[in-house]
Amino acid sequence: MDDIEKNYADFISTVSHELRTPLTSIRGFSQTMLTSWNKLDDESKKHFVKIIEDQSNRLIHLVENMLSVTKMQTTGGNFVFNEFDIKSPIEQIISVVRTQYPSHKFEFLYANTTAGIFADKDKFQQVMTNLIENSAKYAVENSKTTIKTFMENNNVVIQVSNIGIGIEEKDYDKIFTKFARLDNPLTRKVQGSGLGLFITKNLVEKMYGEITVKSEPLEDMQNYSKITFTVSFPVKNIEEQARIKCNQ
Template structure:
């Protein structure tokens, strides 16, 4: 990393860490100094904010560790046969508990799809995309995870769709950059470090996959947004031949 980009990175990280820390300190100081004057309702509200901000710090630190590991060349990817559906089911289960007012749908156009990938990293990709889909869409709307073969049958395509605030075309590239967050009515409300998609794209490409996005307006202010990732189909014969050639 060049000196300038290192300095930019440190200054962005410090800013990102400072915001939740300031809020945690502020609310705990208020509680300590005014404990007797505060009713139970206010105490609960302040503790809730402290909890939310701590969660924000944890996910920020986890994301930064992922970025550091991705930059270190020695990060290990363990490529194996990964059955796609169990991973998707467990990701959707987890996100469902965090977004109980959203609907989730899983669609598969093939039987027992399997890819050649690192299972934990694949799960991280699906988790980031499904979480974003719920985070940037409206309550009661549906998030769909759709699995199909690509036309040439060499790739398995996973599409994560939502009906939400959408992404304009000029931001299709920006969103995959470090710390990029696009201003929209929901980004101001929901928290995030802007690292999720940067990590996701890096992981996908290291697993010989591709990621793309498409967003189109379906009603006033409501967009259908689709993130598609494609991974090589698990094909032991073909992949053994390729390995021999390397």
């Protein structure tokens, strides 16, 4: 087998495993309900249907993420570049994620000097959704996500930070790879396909940006760290914008 075939075989084997787990659970709970309907009380039935719903959502999320990966790798993703301000797209994402995590707090610190970025708006929103969702999903209960934007060396910088279980330096690169999830209690508690940050990094880099992560232990909260994802986009002048548009 050559490298491409091996990569493909590995991908298919991981995907099949990821699909099989929720499907097995959906089949198991449906079969139990069909064969034991009269023996089950309403509470158990409701509980089983809830599991089926959760697992179906997990499958949909997984399939959507896998389609994103395939699209990026085949068509390149069809990017439509434009210059736009990032304040209102970020505000929109925060309000959507807020409804999914009602007890989590969000703080948005937008520097008025923040320039517009030259990127694909939908893809930028996908990037921010993944980062802001993660920051609420892997946070300590009742904590706060801080989203900060500012300028640095002619780059528009966006930082998303939360308090959670620290990421070891040896895992800084790993979390951006396909299907990578860390083995810690806050990750085990929630579902995920491990594709979010892989997609995010790919999208950021295709829009000429960079993404890094840093985890700093907190002195006043033992066992927890402040985790910060930093995304930066270089400001593009008119000539550079024209060149990118021509190459699209």
